[in-house]
Amino acid sequence: MTTTPLLDTLDTPAALRALAPDDLPQLAAELREFLVESVSHTGGHLASNLGTVELTLALHYVFDTPTDRIVWDVGHQTYVHKILTGRRAAMAGLRQPGGIAGFPRRAESEYDAFGVGHSSTSISAALGMAEAFHQLGSSQRAVAVIGDGAMTAGMAFEALNNAGTTDLPLLVVLNDNDMSISPNVGALNNYLARLMSGKFYAAARRAGEKVLSVAPPIRELAKRAEEHMKGMVTPGTLFEEFGFNYIGPIDGHDLDVLLDTLHNIKQLSGPQFLHVVTKKGKGYKPAEANPCLYHGVSRFDPATGVAEKSDGKPTYTQVFGDWLCDMAAADTRLVGITPAMREGSGLVRFSQEYPKRYFDVGIAEQHALTFAAGLACEGVKPVVAIYSTFLQRAYDQLIHDVALQDLPVMLAIDRAGLVGADGPTHAGSFDLSFLRCIPNMLIAAPSDENECRRLLTTAFLHDGPSAVRYPRGSGAGAALEPGLDPLEIGRGVLRRSGRDVALVAFGSLVAPALAAAEALDASVADMRFVKPLDIDLLRELAQSHRLLVTLEENAVAGGAGAGVAEALAELGIPVPVLHLGLPDTFIEHGNAARMLAGCGLDAAGIEQAVRRRITLLPE
Ligand SMILES: Cc1ncc(C[n+]2csc(CCOP(=O)(O)OP(=O)(O)O)c2C)c(N)n1
Ligand SMILES: CC(=O)[C@@H](O)[C@H](O)COP(=O)(O)O
Numbered sequence: 189m190t191t192t193p194l195l196d197t198l199d200t201p202a203a204l205r206a207l208a209p210d211d212l213p214q215l216a217a218e219l220r221e222f223l224v225e226s227v228s229h230t231g232g233h234l235a236s237n238l239g240t241v242e243l244t245l246a247l248h249y250v251f252d253t254p255t256d257r258i259v260w261d262v263g264h265q266t267y268v269h270k271i272l273t274g275r276r277a278a279m280a281g282l283r284q285p286g287g288i289a290g291f292p293r294r295a296e297s298e299y300d301a302f303g304v305g306h307s308s309t310s311i312s313a314a315l316g317m318a319e320a321f322h323q324l325g326s327s328q329r330a331v332a333v334i335g336d337g338a339m340t341a342g343m344a345f346e347a348l349n350n351a352g353t354t355d356l357p358l359l360v361v362l363n364d365n366d367m368s369i370s371p372n373v374g375a376l377n378n379y380l381a382r383l384m385s386g387k388f389y390a391a392a393r394r395a396g397e398k399v400l401s402v403a404p405p406i407r408e409l410a411k412r413a414e415e416h417m418k419g420m421v422t423p424g425t426l427f428e429e430f431g432f433n434y435i436g437p438i439d440g441h442d443l444d445v446l447l448d449t450l451h452n453i454k455q456l457s458g459p460q461f462l463h464v465v466t467k468k469g470k471g472y473k474p475a476e477a478n479p480c481l482y483h484g485v486s487r488f489d490p491a492t493g494v495a496e497k498s499d500g501k502p503t504y505t506q507v508f509g510d511w512l513c514d515m516a517a518a519d520t521r522l523v524g525i526t527p528a529m530r531e532g533s534g535l536v537r538f539s540q541e542y543p544k545r546y547f548d549v550g551i552a553e554q555h556a557l558t559f560a561a562g563l564a565c566e567g568v569k570p571v572v573a574i575y576s577t578f579l580q581r582a583y584d585q586l587i588h589d590v591a592l593q594d595l596p597v598m599l600a601i602d603r604a605g606l607v608g609a610d611g612p613t614h615a616g617s618f619d620l621s622f623l624r625c626i627p628n629m630l631i632a633a634p635s636d637e638n639e640c641r642r643l644l645t646t647a648f649l650h651d652g653p654s655a656v657r658y659p660r661g662s663g664a665g666a667a668l669e670p671g672l673d674p675l676e677i678g679r680g681v682l683r684r685s686g687r688d689v690a691l692v693a694f695g696s697l698v699a700p701a702l703a704a705a706e707a708l709d710a711s712v713a714d715m716r717f718v719k720p721l722d723i724d725l726l727r728e729l730a731q732s733h734r735l736l737v738t739l740e741e742n743a744v745a746g747g748a749g750a751g752v753a754e755a756l757a758e759l760g761i762p763v764p765v766l767h768l769g770l771p772d773t774f775i776e777h778g779n780a781a782r783m784l785a786g787c788g789l790d791a792a793g794i795e796q797a798v799r800r801r802i803t804l805l806p807e
């Protein structure tokens with residue numbers, strides 16, 4: 189049991205602001221205790237929250253929230269913010285069905301200034317708010333809180349570029365913990381590390397002093413040389429060049445320093461950039477030791493840190509990761525690319541076995557695609573492992589740089605369909621709709637693990653842009669066949685022969701379709717390919733059944749079923765078609781299987797929908 193006597197008295201930031209500064213260290217300790225206990229029951233993004241306890245306290249203490257707006261980047265580090273803004277009790281339902289979301293949501297609280305989940309939007313949104321306050325003659329303040337990982341995205345720099353030419357009192361707080369989900373990467377990360385290293389600056393300064401003492405005639409030159417050196421290494425240079433007043437780095441766990449600095453910044457005009465250094469996982473030993481593991485953790489025992497076991501079945505992510513290593517062994521041209529999702533996309537083993545062929549490009553989905561396009565131009569065979577939801581960021585790059593040039597870039601699209609606890613920001617509900625309309629694309633949707641492996645090979649061997657999309661979690665747990673045999677492109681397979689009704693199923697919905705078909709005595713086709721569709725199979729099914737039912741874990745609008753309807757119309761076959769898939773609404777977070785059932789996409793829901801539709805058929 190946690191004891192949090194001070195925290196228990198606080199339900200609003202106004203109450204927090206009534207405390208004496210001396211009370212805050214105790215509150216920080218209680219918050220950490222509460223966080224660990226609470227997340228151990230619900231699962232969630234623990235390490236980032238432990239690292240931002242003091243920063244969150246200080247921001248709410250100094251700024252007048254909710255009048256002043258705090259815009260959190262990604263939003264996975266907002267549990268303390270939620271606790272302090274009236275949602276302490278609701279934390280028991282964090283990310284659970286009917287409970288509060290794992291990210292800020294405007295509909296959830298007036299303190300959630302901006303809805304997030306995807307990274308690197310905070311500076312743009314806060315700049316928009318600051319400009320709105322200016323337009324409206326309001327003295328409200330806007331603060332963006334962005335991590336060093338999120339800072340690697342182009343969008344963050346687009347916003348800095350815009351903000352730095354204004355006089356707006358925008359505050360950007362860089363929460364630098366030297367970690368993304370895995371260790372942060374890239375030149376910017378190296379630069380931030382240099383800013384944090386006092387030693388580096390001190391050494392450069394000593395070198396400058398030496399030059400200064402040599403001889404008077406070169407004194408001025410040396411001074412300029414020193415300034416130049418300082419220009420390269422002095423903390424803040426890059427952000428100052430962008431037009432910000434740079435402050436820091438400061439210790440993000442020292443409340444006195446945080447409060448003083450924020451109070452001072454509040455008096456300043458123009459764009460301000462505060463560099464805060466924190467430790468991811470701070471205060472909970474297992475998370476400090478392994479911040480990557482506790483970035484997003486399932487339920488765990490707080491005493492030991494040991495997380496609850498999965499069902500032991502290999503996930504599609506693992507199937508992909510193993511396939512990638514096998515394919516890399518078979519074809520030396522293969523390289524693997526991830527936009528900052530090494531663990532989530534199943535690339536850990538590949539990164540260890542093929543470090544020279546592994547590229548973590550940072551949170552840079554757009555760059556990942558065009559980088560892959562460049563590689564493909566020169567005969568290297570890139571596989572971009574990417575979550576469906578994050579691929580949305582790189583849509584133009586996919587169309588303009590990859591597909592238009594018909595380049596053999598392969599997308600391994602994970603988290604396709606509903607993802608559960610992360611909710612609508614992370615659901616992969618749209619990829620079939622937005623991929624299907626792009627010329628030259630090959631799109632495959634495996635129905636089980638072995639088919640996944642074979643479709644991955646098929647896509648990799650295809651001489652053009654290709655995508656294989658598979659869901660979060662595991663399939664039925666079929667024994668995996670080790671080969672690297674492709675499947676015939678554009679050929680589906682009839683899995684069950686029935687009468688009257690044909691279930692035309694894609695990917696993850698083949699299994700519930702097969703279950704529903706038993707009760708309905710329906711035929712079931714596993715289409716395997718969304719593009720090109722198996723037209724012969726469709727024609728055959730349409731001519732021999734009274735009703736075709738398309739099934740997909742994707743938005744019905746524009747999805748695979750829409751492709752089937754278009755194909756049938758072109759064939760001139762007037763068979764009735766029922767489309768089952770994700771509805772035209774954002775689906776709330778919860779348990780993935782229950783969410784799917786809520787959309788009528790489990791076996792019972794499918795059976796029910798089909799029976800209802802059959803009654804409407806002409807005799
Ligand atoms: C566009 C986009 N790509 C990838 C992700 C997945 N993601 C969530 S948090 C995160 C790391 C963020 O690192 P940082 O901003 O430094 O925050 P920290 O976890 O270190 O607190 C990543 C890659 C995302 N949410 N959005
Ligand atoms: C905040 C974020 O974007 C990631 O941490 C995401 O929650 C990971 O999702 P998975 O758990 O599906 O890898």
Ligand SMILES: [Mg+2]
Nearest residue numbers: 335336337367
């Ligand atoms: Mg970080």
